[in-house]
Amino acid sequence: MHALKKNRPLRRVTLAAAATVTGFVLLLSLKPHTPPAPAEASSSVGRSSTAAPGDSSGNTPESDSGGSAGTSGGSKSTGSKTVTGDTVQTRWGPVQVRITLKDGRITESAAVVYPSDNPRDQEINSYAIPQLRRETLAAQSARIDSVSGATYTSDGYRQSLQSALDSAGL
Amino acid sequence: MSEPVEDAPQELRHAEEVMGTVFSFDVRGGEPGAVRTALEEAVTRLHRVDEVFSTYREDSQISRLVRGEITVEECDPEVAEVLELGAEAERVSDGWFSTRYEGRLDPTGIVKGWAAEHAAQRLAAAGASGVSVNGGGDVQLLGVPGPHRPWRVGVSDPLRPGTLAAVISAAGADELAVATSGTAERGAHIVDPRTGRSAVTDLVAVTVVGPRLTWVDAWATAAFAMGSRAGLDWLESLPDVEALLITAGDEVRCTGGLARRLG
Numbered sequence: 001m002h003a004l005k006k007n008r009p010l011r012r013v014t015l016a017a018a019a020t021v022t023g024f025v026l027l028l029s030l031k032p033h034t035p036p037a038p039a040e041a042s043s044s045v046g047r048s049s050t051a052a053p054g055d056s057s058g059n060t061p062e063s064d065s066g067g068s069a070g071t072s073g074g075s076k077s078t079g080s081k082t083v084t085g086d087t088v089q090t091r092w093g094p095v096q097v098r099i100t101l102k103d104g105r106i107t108e109s110a111a112v113v114y115p116s117d118n119p120r121d122q123e124i125n126s127y128a129i130p131q132l133r134r135e136t137l138a139a140q141s142a143r144i145d146s147v148s149g150a151t152y153t154s155d156g157y158r159q160s161l162q163s164a165l166d167s168a169g170l
Numbered sequence: 171m172s173e174p175v176e177d178a179p180q181e182l183r184h185a186e187e188v189m190g191t192v193f194s195f196d197v198r199g200g201e202p203g204a205v206r207t208a209l210e211e212a213v214t215r216l217h218r219v220d221e222v223f224s225t226y227r228e229d230s231q232i233s234r235l236v237r238g239e240i241t242v243e244e245c246d247p248e249v250a251e252v253l254e255l256g257a258e259a260e261r262v263s264d265g266w267f268s269t270r271y272e273g274r275l276d277p278t279g280i281v282k283g284w285a286a287e288h289a290a291q292r293l294a295a296a297g298a299s300g301v302s303v304n305g306g307g308d309v310q311l312l313g314v315p316g317p318h319r320p321w322r323v324g325v326s327d328p329l330r331p332g333t334l335a336a337v338i339s340a341a342g343a344d345e346l347a348v349a350t351s352g353t354a355e356r357g358a359h360i361v362d363p364r365t366g367r368s369a370v371t372d373l374v375a376v377t378v379v380g381p382r383l384t385w386v387d388a389w390a391t392a393a394f395a396m397g398s399r400a401g402l403d404w405l406e407s408l409p410d411v412e413a414l415l416i417t418a419g420d421e422v423r424c425t426g427g428l429a430r431r432l433g
Contacts, residue, residue, distance in 0.1 A: 089187065144337055145196060145315060146304045148377060149326035149350030 087113060178316050179299055182206065186213050189220045189282055191306030193289070198315050199299030208296030212289040219285045222246050225276055236275050255384060256280045263392035263404070268363035283349060283387030286310050290383075308349040308390075310383040311340045322433050323348045328375045329420050336414055338379055339433025346431075347383035351376050351390035352416075362395050371397045372417050379431055380411040389413075398423060 080102040087096040096113035179199030186193045193216060197205055222245070224230045231245040242250050256269035256277050269277045286305035290312050293301045300313040302321055311321040320341035325348070327335035340346040352375030362370065376394045378386040389411060393401035398417050405413040405425055412428040 088185075088192070144322045144324040144334075146194070146302050146309045146311075146321075147307070147324045147326055147334075148304075148309050148338070148348040149307050149328070149352060149375060 084112065180205075182209060184209055184213070186216065188213075188216045189224070189285070189305070190226075191282070193286065193306070194302075194304040195289075195293070196302040196304075196315070197293050197298045197300070198313070200293075200297035204296045205293065205298050208293050208298070212292045215292070216285055216289060219248070219281065222249065223252070223277060223281045225278055232275070232277065252277050252281060252284060255284060256388075259385070259388040259392070262408075263388070265363055266392035266395050267388045270363065272366060279391055280384065280388055282306060283308055283310075283347075283383040283385075287347065287383040305383075308347070308383055308387050310345075310347045311343075312345050314340075320433070321346070325350060325377045325414060326375075328352055328416060335375075335416060335422065336377070337433045338377075338431050341433065343381070345381045346379065347381065347386045348377060348379050349383060349387040349390045350378075351387075351394040371395060372419070373398050373401065373415055374418050375416045376401060377414045378405065378411060379413065379428070380408075386411065 080100065082098060082100045084098040085096060087094045094113050095111060098112045180202055182195070182197040182202070182205055184195040184197075186195070193213075195209060195212070197209060199205075221227065222231045225232055225236075227233060231240065231249055234240045235242065235245060235249070242253065253269065253275075256267075256279075259267040259280060260269065267279065269275060269280065271278075282305050286303045286308060287310045289305075290301045290303040290310040293303075294312045298313065300315040300321065301311070302315070303310045307326075309323050311323070315321055320339050320343075322340070323338045324334040325336045325338060338346075338348050352373070362368070371394060373394055376390045378390040378393065380386040380389070389405065389408065390413075393405050393413065393415070395401075396404060398415050398421070402413070402415055402423055402425065405411055405415075412425045412431055414422065414424045414428060416422055
């Protein structure tokens, strides 16, 4: 390499082009390291909201394969445990998050209770909750401390998530 | 593993429901007793700010001020401070940021960022070596979370559920704030002060990065209402401010210096 070349090359890229490329690269580079079974799960989370997810004991709402994901209490898979956070009241209703940990890492997180009283809530949750869920997973791999740009329901999600993390001793 | 092992600073976390949203605290280092006391004071202070400034409370000082029952001088001194900050934001943004809603005084748009910034400063003043305060998705960072590691804030991508549009790093900055305005979760809530209606904009989100949350929060709101072209030009003209704008057409635009802040 040109170790002696101290001057930085002058970059004359048009701002717009640089911005677009930067944004694009970011979108690519920030794809979360997908843990097992995330993609399909996320699409079904919102739909489950009409089916009183809080009542389906054992199963997280997105356990589409039925049963096998119900590791909550008694799974004997090594070092895996499920922790449910506090129910947090938000302006639009209660939010409660459940996480699954394996060897001290979050392998799954899901909102088990969230506002679904009206169509707008359901519409919001159909993308907001999966988004937050995956952000939780992405946050681990991206090592971020906080997220900008989410409000209300997502705050409830974060708060409940935090209480789950606290309970899990993380 | 030849690197020396350094003790990670003590971590104190707290989430508080206040001002219609949740404030999340992540405080590192400092003398534990002093930091915990400062956190309690900061939380008490947030509730007090809500009492004084809430436009939803009939008996708040702001509501009484709007009804002409009291004067600014009779309010807590913070009221005059916030109104002055709001007036400055309005001047700098050429009216795109406003502390008036439907003709009435409503400083809501500047109170939350200001309150979160002050809460963070209180914790740093008490000796914390790293402070992160997230007030409803707008974040004030001070110091560092641990040895050799800067604070890092993910920016939600409003058009791609489950992904982040960017990660902002506070590396090299002792204070950094990240605020996002947008329609992502609850629909349009930003009003064009010129029409009094929901802002007509080609943007779905604006994230602004700068030293102080009071200002970046106001600038994000103003730029969102301006739209991508005028908003980007204006943000570029502000000192110490970088920004990321995402349009409804999924175009990502940012200020020239943002790359330095991407982590």
